[in-house]
Amino acid sequence: MKYREDKSTLYEPRCPFCRDFFSRPVDIDTDFGAFSGGVCSCGAVYAFDPTGRNLGETFMDALSYACGGDYEKAVSLEAGVDYEEYILQYNYRTHSISPGRAYSLFDRRARGMLYFVKLKNIKATD
Numbered sequence: 570m571k572y573r574e575d576k577s578t579l580y581e582p583r584c585p586f587c588r589d590f591f592s593r594p595v596d597i598d599t600d601f602g603a604f605s606g607g608v609c610s611c612g613a614v615y616a617f618d619p620t621g622r623n624l625g626e627t628f629m630d631a632l633s634y635a636c637g638g639d640y641e642k643a644v645s646l647e648a649g650v651d652y653e654e655y656i657l658q659y660n661y662r663t664h665s666i667s668p669g670r671a672y673s674l675f676d677r678r679a680r681g682m683l684y685f686v687k688l689k690n691i692k693a694t695d
């Protein structure tokens with residue numbers, strides 16, 4: 570039995586939507602400035618907030634990026650209807666996540682957070 574190995578997979582940096590490994594956040598330039606994040610192979614966009622204290626901003630960075638930089642469109646979208654979101658606790662140094670469900674926006678602990686958003690009902694371009 571390899572329980573220990575099984576448990577370690579909980580810390581693997583995997584996309585909450587497709588369970589694929591995601592890459593360490595990189596600086597992404599947008600029309601509104603740069604943010605730290607990336608795009609998963611499944612189309613989910615993630616943004617990194619190293620303090621866990623700017624999640625609102627981090628979220629909008631990820632969402633507008635997912636909308637192709639269209640901020641107006643991003644703010645018009647409805648959670649759970651137009652997109653799904655996940656927040657993962659993330660350690661940039663070790664590139665690993667902490668197991669557990671998404672954290673609340675009102676959890677003010679200063680920890681690195683990754684905000685994942687994935688648009689629904691929008692077909693990926695081939």
Ligand SMILES: [Zn+2]
Pocket residue numbers: 584585586587588589609610611612613
């Ligand atoms: Zn994914």
